Amino acid sequence: MKITIKEIAKLSGVSIATVSKVINRKDSKISDETKNRVMKIIKETGYVPNRVASSMITKETKTIGLVIPNIANPFFPEVVRGAEDKASEAGYSLILCNTDDQIDKEENCIAMLQEKMVDGILYTASSRRHAISESLKHVGIPIISLDRDIVGLPVQGKITVENVEGAFEAVSYLIKRGYSKIIHLTGPETSTPTKQRIEGYKKAMDAHHLPYDDSCIIEGDYTSASGYATMEKAIRSGLTFDAVFCGNDLIAIGCIKALKKHGLKILEEVGVVGFDDIYLARMMDPELTTVSQPKYLMGYKAVELLLEVMGENKEGRREEILKTTLVVRETTR
Amino acid sequence: MKITIKEIAKLSGVSIATVSKVINRKDSKISDETKNRVMKIIKETGYVPNRVASSMITKETKTIGLVIPNIANPFFPEVVRGAEDKASEAGYSLILCNTDDQIDKEENCIAMLQEKMVDGILYTASSRRHAISESLKHVGIPIISLDRDIVGLPVQGKITVENVEGAFEAVSYLIKRGYSKIIHLTGPETSTPTKQRIEGYKKAMDAHHLPYDDSCIIEGDYTSASGYATMEKAIRSGLTFDAVFCGNDLIAIGCIKALKKHGLKILEEVGVVGFDDIYLARMMDPELTTVSQPKYLMGYKAVELLLEVMGENKEGRREEILKTTLVVRETTR
DNA sequence: CCTTTTAGGTTAAACGTTTAACCCAATCTT
DNA sequence: AAGATTGGGTTAAACGTTTAACCTAAAAGG
Numbered sequence: 001m002k003i004t005i006k007e008i009a010k011l012s013g014v015s016i017a018t019v020s021k022v023i024n025r026k027d028s029k030i031s032d033e034t035k036n037r038v039m040k041i042i043k044e045t046g047y048v049p050n051r052v053a054s055s056m057i058t059k060e061t062k063t064i065g066l067v068i069p070n071i072a073n074p075f076f077p078e079v080v081r082g083a084e085d086k087a088s089e090a091g092y093s094l095i096l097c098n099t100d101d102q103i104d105k106e107e108n109c110i111a112m113l114q115e116k117m118v119d120g121i122l123y124t125a126s127s128r129r130h131a132i133s134e135s136l137k138h139v140g141i142p143i144i145s146l147d148r149d150i151v152g153l154p155v156q157g158k159i160t161v162e163n164v165e166g167a168f169e170a171v172s173y174l175i176k177r178g179y180s181k182i183i184h185l186t187g188p189e190t191s192t193p194t195k196q197r198i199e200g201y202k203k204a205m206d207a208h209h210l211p212y213d214d215s216c217i218i219e220g221d222y223t224s225a226s227g228y229a230t231m232e233k234a235i236r237s238g239l240t241f242d243a244v245f246c247g248n249d250l251i252a253i254g255c256i257k258a259l260k261k262h263g264l265k266i267l268e269e270v271g272v273v274g275f276d277d278i279y280l281a282r283m284m285d286p287e288l289t290t291v292s293q294p295k296y297l298m299g300y301k302a303v304e305l306l307l308e309v310m311g312e313n314k315e316g317r318r319e320e321i322l323k324t325t326l327v328v329r330e331t332t333r
Numbered sequence: 334m335k336i337t338i339k340e341i342a343k344l345s346g347v348s349i350a351t352v353s354k355v356i357n358r359k360d361s362k363i364s365d366e367t368k369n370r371v372m373k374i375i376k377e378t379g380y381v382p383n384r385v386a387s388s389m390i391t392k393e394t395k396t397i398g399l400v401i402p403n404i405a406n407p408f409f410p411e412v413v414r415g416a417e418d419k420a421s422e423a424g425y426s427l428i429l430c431n432t433d434d435q436i437d438k439e440e441n442c443i444a445m446l447q448e449k450m451v452d453g454i455l456y457t458a459s460s461r462r463h464a465i466s467e468s469l470k471h472v473g474i475p476i477i478s479l480d481r482d483i484v485g486l487p488v489q490g491k492i493t494v495e496n497v498e499g500a501f502e503a504v505s506y507l508i509k510r511g512y513s514k515i516i517h518l519t520g521p522e523t524s525t526p527t528k529q530r531i532e533g534y535k536k537a538m539d540a541h542h543l544p545y546d547d548s549c550i551i552e553g554d555y556t557s558a559s560g561y562a563t564m565e566k567a568i569r570s571g572l573t574f575d576a577v578f579c580g581n582d583l584i585a586i587g588c589i590k591a592l593k594k595h596g597l598k599i600l601e602e603v604g605v606v607g608f609d610d611i612y613l614a615r616m617m618d619p620e621l622t623t624v625s626q627p628k629y630l631m632g633y634k635a636v637e638l639l640l641e642v643m644g645e646n647k648e649g650r651r652e653e654i655l656k657t658t659l660v661v662r663e664t665t666r
Numbered sequence: 667c668c669t670t671t672t673a674g675g676t677t678a679a680a681c682g683t684t685t686a687a688c689c690c691a692a693t694c695t696t
Numbered sequence: 697a698a699g700a701t702t703g704g705g706t707t708a709a710a711c712g713t714t715t716a717a718c719c720t721a722a723a724a725g726g
Contacts, residue, residue: 004681020684021685029703030703048444049448051449053711058683058684058711072414074407077407080405081403081431085431088430093449094428095429097417097421108421114381116396256618257618280613280617284613335712350675350676350714353715354715359714364673382713383712383713387712387713389682390713391713
C-alpha cells in the first residue's frame with residue numbers, strides 16, 4: 001500500500017492542504033515549526049507525491065512528447081540529448097516515439113501523446129506527410145516542428161537549419177578549391193531539407209557560372225547503402241566529375257566506399273563533402289569534410305521554443321533557423 | 334475546454350459508465366446499437382480519453398522509465414530502439430533519462446519516475462554505484478538492470494551479455510590467426526563489463542599458454558580519445574605487441590588512429606579487435622573486427638522481462654544473459 | 667403463473683492531489 | 697476599545713476516469 005498525502009497529514013497532525021502547501025513551496029503562510037515537522041515525516045516515511053493525481057488538477061503533466069523517425073539514425077541521438085537536457089533543466093521529462101517515417105505510426109504516436117496529456121510535442125514530420133496534417137489540427141497541444149518544415153503543418157513553431165546556405169557554402173568551397181565538375185547525391189526529393197540543399201547546390205553552381213544538368217543531381221535516400229549504390233551506378237554510367245556533394249554523411253560514407261573500390265583517390269581525384277557532421281564523420285578515415293548541423297542545439301532550442309509557446313499561448317507562430325558551419329577535414333583539398 | 338467522457342455520455346444519451354465500457358471494450362453487456370451510437374459521437378467530437386484520469390483508478394500509467402548514461406553514446410540508440418519497439422508493441426511508452434553516469438542524476442531520474450508513477454524501470458547503473466543502492470530498495474517499482482550487473486543492486490531482473498565469453502572468443506581468434514603478443518585496452522575497471530572482458534582476455538591467454546603481465550592491460554575509459562591516448566603512450570613507452578584487443582569500438586577507433594599515425598600497418602603488423610559492434614564499426618575503413626553485442630535485442634528483451642516481472646509480481650529475480658558473436662572484418666588477418 | 671435468468675444498462679464511490687474560500691485568535695490602528 | 701489586518705491554518709469541491717454493486721424489464725424455465 002503506497003503511502004499518500006493523507007497519511008502524512010495524519011502523522012503530522014495537520015490537514016492535507018497544509019502538507020500540499022509545504023510540498024509545493026507555497027508555504028508562505030505555514031509556520032517554520034509545522035513546515036519542519038511535515039518535512040521530517042515526509043523524509044522518514046519516504047513519501048513521494050503522486051504527480052498523476054496532481055496533474056488532474058493542474059492540467060499539466062510536465063511531460064513532452066518527442067516524435068522522431070528513428071533514434072538509431074545517427075543524426076538523432078544528439079538532438080534528443082539536447083532536448084532532454086533543456087527539458088530536465090525545466091523540470092520536464094521526455095516521452096520518446098519512433099515513427100520510421102511512417103504516417104500511421106506518426107498518427108498513433110500523436111494520439112498516444114494526446115491521451116497521456118503531454119504538455120507539448122516536438123515533431124519531426126515524415127517526408128511523405130502533408131495531406132494528413134488535417135488530423136493534427138485538433139490535437140490541442142502545442143507542437144514544434146523539428147528539422148523538417150512541411151508546408152501547411154499546423155504547428156506553433158519551427159526549428160530548422162539553414163539548408164540552402166549550408167549547401168551553398170559547401171559547394172562554393174569545393175569550387176574555390178578548384179573542383180568544377182561537381183555532382184550532388186541527394187535524399188528523397190519529397191523532403192524539405194533535400195529540396196533546400198539542391199537549391200543551395202544550384203545557387204552555388206550558378207554563382208560561379210559552372211554548368212550542371214539533371215544528370216548531376218542524383219536522387220537516393222539518406223543511407224550509406226544508397227550512397228554506395230548511386231555512386232556505383234554513376235561511375236559505371238561514365239559520368240565524369242571531380243567532386244561530389246552528398247545530401248548527408250551517410251550517403252557520403254557509401255559514396256566514398258564506392259570511390260575507393262573503383263580506385264579513385266579521395267581528395268586528389270575527387271573531393272567529397274557530406275552534410276550533418278554525425279559522430280562518424282570525425283571517426284572515419286579519411287575524416288569527412290561536411291556541413292555541420294547544430295544537432296544538440298536543435299533539440300535544446302526546440303524545447304526552449306516549446307516552453308515559450310506553452311507559456312504564452314500566443315497564436316503567432318515562432319520560428320528559429322539555426323546556422324550550419326562547414327567543417328573542412330580530409331576529403332577535400 | 335477539452336471535451337470529456339461526460340459530454341460524450343450526454344450527447345449519446347447514456348451514462349458515463351456505458352461510455353467508459355465501450356471505450357475499454359468491456360462492452361459485452363452493451364447493445365450494438367448503443368455501442369455504435371457512442372462510437373459515432375466519439376468520432377465526431379474527436380474525443381480522446383484522458384489517461385491520466387484513468388491511471389488514477391487503474392494504478393497503471395502504461396509508461397516505462399528508461400535510465401541510461403547517454404543516448405549520444407553510440408552504444409545506446411539501438412538498445413533504446415529495441416526497448417521502444419517492444420514497449421509500444423505492448424501498449425507502453427518510454428520516458429528517457431540521461432544520467433551521464435552520475436549518481437546524483439540517477440537519483441533524480443529515479444525519483445522523477447517514481448513521482449510519475451511509471452509501471453517499471455529499465456536501469457543502466459553507473460559504474461560508480463553500489464553504496465547508494467540503499468535508496469533504490471524503496472522505489473516500489475519493478476526494476477530491470479540493463480547491461481551492467483552491479484552486485485547487491487535491488488532489482489527484479491537483469492539483462493546482460495556474455496562478456497567473458499565474448500572476450501575469450503575474440504582473443505582466442507587473434508591467437509588462432511597467429512597473433513601472440515596481445516595487449517588489452519580497457520574501460521574503467523570499476524565497471525562489470527570491463528572486469529569480465531579482462532577476465533575473458535586472461536582466460537584466452539592462459540588457455541593458449543601465452544605470457545602477459547600487468548603492462549599488457551591498460552586502463553582508460555570507453556572513448557576514442559582514451560583509445561588514442563593510451564595507444565600512443567604504449568607505443569612511445571616501447572611496449573611490443575602484435576595485436577590489441579580493445580574494450581569497445583570507440584577505444585578501437587582511437588587506437589587505430591594512433592597506430593596509423595605511427596605508420597603501423599593494421600592487420601599485417603598489428604591486428605585490432607573491438608567490442609560492441611556499433612554502427613561505426615562497419616562504416617570505417619578498414620572495417621573493424623569486433624565482438625558484436627545484440628544491442629537491439631537487449632532493449633527488446635529487457636522490456637519483455639520487465640513486463641513479465643510486472644505481470645506476475647513474483648519475487649524470484651529473473652536473469653537473461655545474451656550471447657555475443659565475433660564478427661570478423663578487416664582489422665585482423 | 668410464478669420464479670429465475672439475462673440483457674442492457676445506471677449509480678456512486680474511489681483514486682490522490684490542488685486551491686479557492688473560509689475561519690479564528692492574536693496583533694495593529696486609530 | 698472597536699475595527700482591521702495578519703498569521704496560520706482548515707474545509708471541501710474539483711479534476712476525469714473505472715468499476716463494483718445495483719436496478720429493471722423482458723425472456724426462459726418449470
